[in-house]
Amino acid sequence: MTKRYCDLETSICYSGWTGTNGITFGVALPQSKAAPFDTVLQIVSPIKNGWVGFSWGGTMPYVPLTVGWMNSASNTSIYSSRMAFGLSLPQPYAEAEYSYIKGTGYNATHWTLTVRCRGCSQWHDVDGNLVSIDANASAQKLAYGLSSRPPAEPANNRSTFNVHNSFGNYRIDLTQGQNADFDELVAANLIDGTPPASSSTPVPSSAISTISTTMSMSTVTSGLPQPTQTGIPVSCPDVAELAFPANTAKGWRATKVAGGLTQPRGLIFDNSGNLLIVQNGMGITAHKVAPNGCLTSTKTVIAQRNLNHGIVLSHDGKTLFASSATSVFSWSYDATTMSVSENATTVLTGMDSRGHVTRTLAIPPKYPNLLLVSHGSNDNFDYGSADIATGRSCIKVFDTTAIPADGYDYATSGYQMGYGLRNEVGLAFDADGMLWGVENSSDELHRTIDGISVDIHTDNPADEINYLGDPSKENTDWYGYPTCYTVFNPNSIADKSFTIGDQFVLEPNATFTDDTCKTRSLPPRLALPAHSAPLDASFNKNFTSMYITLHGSWNRNPSIGYKIIEVPFTTGANGFGPKASVNSTQAWADIFWNPDVETCSTTQCFRPVSIAQDGYGKMYVTSDSGAEGEMIIIGRE
Numbered sequence: 001m002t003k004r005y006c007d008l009e010t011s012i013c014y015s016g017w018t019g020t021n022g023i024t025f026g027v028a029l030p031q032s033k034a035a036p037f038d039t040v041l042q043i044v045s046p047i048k049n050g051w052v053g054f055s056w057g058g059t060m061p062y063v064p065l066t067v068g069w070m071n072s073a074s075n076t077s078i079y080s081s082r083m084a085f086g087l088s089l090p091q092p093y094a095e096a097e098y099s100y101i102k103g104t105g106y107n108a109t110h111w112t113l114t115v116r117c118r119g120c121s122q123w124h125d126v127d128g129n130l131v132s133i134d135a136n137a138s139a140q141k142l143a144y145g146l147s148s149r150p151p152a153e154p155a156n157n158r159s160t161f162n163v164h165n166s167f168g169n170y171r172i173d174l175t176q177g178q179n180a181d182f183d184e185l186v187a188a189n190l191i192d193g194t195p196p197a198s199s200s201t202p203v204p205s206s207a208i209s210t211i212s213t214t215m216s217m218s219t220v221t222s223g224l225p226q227p228t229q230t231g232i233p234v235s236c237p238d239v240a241e242l243a244f245p246a247n248t249a250k251g252w253r254a255t256k257v258a259g260g261l262t263q264p265r266g267l268i269f270d271n272s273g274n275l276l277i278v279q280n281g282m283g284i285t286a287h288k289v290a291p292n293g294c295l296t297s298t299k300t301v302i303a304q305r306n307l308n309h310g311i312v313l314s315h316d317g318k319t320l321f322a323s324s325a326t327s328v329f330s331w332s333y334d335a336t337t338m339s340v341s342e343n344a345t346t347v348l349t350g351m352d353s354r355g356h357v358t359r360t361l362a363i364p365p366k367y368p369n370l371l372l373v374s375h376g377s378n379d380n381f382d383y384g385s386a387d388i389a390t391g392r393s394c395i396k397v398f399d400t401t402a403i404p405a406d407g408y409d410y411a412t413s414g415y416q417m418g419y420g421l422r423n424e425v426g427l428a429f430d431a432d433g434m435l436w437g438v439e440n441s442s443d444e445l446h447r448t449i450d451g452i453s454v455d456i457h458t459d460n461p462a463d464e465i466n467y468l469g470d471p472s473k474e475n476t477d478w479y480g481y482p483t484c485y486t487v488f489n490p491n492s493i494a495d496k497s498f499t500i501g502d503q504f505v506l507e508p509n510a511t512f513t514d515d516t517c518k519t520r521s522l523p524p525r526l527a528l529p530a531h532s533a534p535l536d537a538s539f540n541k542n543f544t545s546m547y548i549t550l551h552g553s554w555n556r557n558p559s560i561g562y563k564i565i566e567v568p569f570t571t572g573a574n575g576f577g578p579k580a581s582v583n584s585t586q587a588w589a590d591i592f593w594n595p596d597v598e599t600c601s602t603t604q605c606f607r608p609v610s611i612a613q614d615g616y617g618k619m620y621v622t623s624d625s626g627a628e629g630e631m632i633i634i635g636r637e
């Protein structure tokens with residue numbers, strides 16, 4: 001419920017909303033003005049909250065976020081201007097300008113942040129469209145996020161901070177926050193320059209720590225990237241140690257090749273052996289690779305902040321595809337100059353901007369004209385996606401030789417390559433060109449029997465390795481989400497005896513039981529630990545192993561994942577697949593891991609994302625940890 005309240009000290013009146021967590025958000029604005037207009041935000045938070053975030057657009061990604069916290073070193077509270085480019089640490093956002101207003105500080109029970117914002121009433125969405133707040137909206141959708149943990153460096157408003165303990169939406173009546181003499185009131189109460197907004201510590205930068213050289217590269221015209229040496233360097237010149245120590249399995253070595261990257265996600269080689277990285281919120285960079293595996297130069301190929309994960313090159317290396325949450329674009333690409341054509345072609349549009357926003361792209365080895373685009377769910381439980389026609393929680397295939405003038409529409413064009421896949425982020429092709437995927441399954445699962453609900457979320461459901469099949473043939477199989485989930489830990493589901501890999505429903509009823517899953521849903525070929533979050537899959541050269549990056553959990557206690565595993569594959573009675581049976585607990589080996597995984601979080605530890613293999617099987621792996629965007633090279637010594 002919104003309530004108008006007026007601040008006695010400043011006479012500014014706000015439209016206020018107080019949630020069950022005891023935080024009050026107040027929004028003040030001028031009377032009936034069209035955007036852009038200045039706004040004033042007041043956050044009054046119980047002292048126990050480490051940070052509190054306010055979303056001007058009612059969601060997390062691609063909207064201005066005002067985050068506040070206490071800075072006890074300077075006896076005050078500070079703002080931090082952010083924008084998120086996915087469901088990951090929001091980055092500093094320069095397009096909103098803030099000034100402090102009287103009433104910022106803290107007492108024994110609460111901290112208060114009062115700021116004027118220029119640039120919070122209007123912004124560009126994921127597609128670059130201008131979005132404006134309507135000053136007369138009677139039910140404006142807003143959102144909050146909050147955490148009990150303070151940021152890593154409370155004096156620095158560009159500090160990293162960890163994911164929220166809770167988040168939510170509410171609606172407020174903006175007319176109640178209108179002030180007739182807004183500009184005068186604000187001017188009378190602005191604080192000049194203080195409280196301090198320090199930026200004394202290094203900030204994430206797009207420049208990576210590599211030396212620039214004029215070294216010439218061996219140029220190849222086609223085929224796999226050409227490495228020049230099989231070994232893994234012990235270190236790379238001018239590249240610091242990994243931000244967090246990591247272990248590698250016996251016989252393996254991992255070395256950091258780049259740091260200071262901006263949320264590095266998708267990663268590929270071009271046909272001349274250069275690495276192309278999607279840096280989320282920034283664009284695509286290209287990096288020359290020295291014979292020893294270290295990087296020797298860096299160059300921005302495309303500056304486009306909505307490119308967030310997906311990247312693939314056509315077989316001839318001349319067309320580069322990359323994805324935003326909603327669209328896929330292509331450019332002609334020249335590997336010798338590591339540059340693209342000026343204008344992008346829109347390959348497809350119409351994907352959802354809510355929820356899971358990475359759109360992994362792949363081109364099958366046998367079908368150079370086919371582009372596979374993976375689209376996750378728009379929420380933890382996306383019930384709408386159970387209908388194949390929605391085009392979510394699925395993989396679809398598009399012919400790149402027949403792209404319509406304004407691009408394909410994702411939901412209504414192309415053909416299916418499996419649905420009921422909550423978020424199939426990692427895709428890989430086996431020796432026969434058949435498609436495999438790794439799936440991130442749901443959070444917060446409860447099993448309800450006879451009206452009694454039991455929390456089973458810590459070790460269930462399993463994340464999954466799925467077999468998706470021949471990419472040239474439509475696959476309308478349903479893989480279970482959001483109804484049939486896979487058991488990882490049978491012991492925590494006490495009402496029935498399950499084994500690992502079985503599928504179950506959250507609340508069996510007369511028409512749909514656990515057994516219904518057996519007839520309707522395709523179970524995984526291997527169950528992976530719940531919340532381990534597999535983000536990429538890559539077969540070794542002779543297809544005896546699949547390497548998988550486990551990005552790691554963000555809301556499991558203790559944390560899990562944060563490693564790279566090797567899953568042996570073989571051809572057995574059921575054809576090619578994981579060597580271990582689906583109910584095995586010994587189906588993989590760790591090859592790279594963080595030693596104290598229980599301390600890992602979104603800002604702590606290496607968070608492996610994507611893998612690019614060179615011709616010798618050396619893997620480059622990105623990490624988008626909130627602490628530092630990094631890339632390693634890993635392989636056998």
Ligand code: HEM
Nearest residue numbers: 053054055059060087088089143144145161162163167380
């Ligand atoms: C370290 C920083 C952050 C991380 C890693 C993070 C991560 C996430 C993740 C993983 C989800 C998905 C939850 C699910 O699927 O169940 C989410 C949702 C959400 N987050 Fe954050 N978040 C961060 C900061 C913030 C901040 C500062 C706000 C400010 C308001 C915020 C607001 C939201 C909201 C409103 C949602 C619901 C989904 C939506 O409407 O977009 N988050 N976040």
